[in-house]
Amino acid sequence: MTDALTDKARAEALVELTGWSLVPGREAITRTYAFASFADAIGFMVRAAIHADRIDHHPEWTNVYRKVHVTLTSHDIGGLSQRDVELARILDKLT
Numbered sequence: 001m002t003d004a005l006t007d008k009a010r011a012e013a014l015v016e017l018t019g020w021s022l023v024p025g026r027e028a029i030t031r032t033y034a035f036a037s038f039a040d041a042i043g044f045m046v047r048a049a050i051h052a053d054r055i056d057h058h059p060e061w062t063n064v065y066r067k068v069h070v071t072l073t074s075h076d077i078g079g080l081s082q083r084d085v086e087l088a089r090i091l092d093k094l095t
């Protein structure tokens with residue numbers, strides 16, 4: 001379990017996490033990744049899934065052809081936590 005981000009930590013995270021934005025009306029952040037091919041998008045999802053499971057924090061996501069839409073929130077606390085920031089950093093590194 002983890003605590004909700006403070007307003008300051010949330011603002012700092014959004015500055016650092018280029019390409020991520022708050023989901024209107026939700027305690028969640030979102031980013032869309034675009035890949036060169038469907039195979040690249042699925043390859044990303046497979047690698048990301050292994051990392052997500054390792055840190056026990058799991059994305060909400062959908063794939064449409066070459067794109068992967070990711071939403072991160074901490075269901076346990078009904079809000080944003082450092083675990084969302086950690087997973088966002090990991091996903092960004094995988095691309």
Ligand SMILES: C[C@H](O)[C@H](O)[C@H]1CNC2=NC(N)=NC(=O)C2=N1
Pocket residue numbers: 056057058059072073074075076077
């Ligand atoms: C018991 C287990 O650690 C929790 O249910 C984890 C699993 N993965 C999770 N993933 C996400 N995104 N939010 C959670 O609150 C969460 N909780």
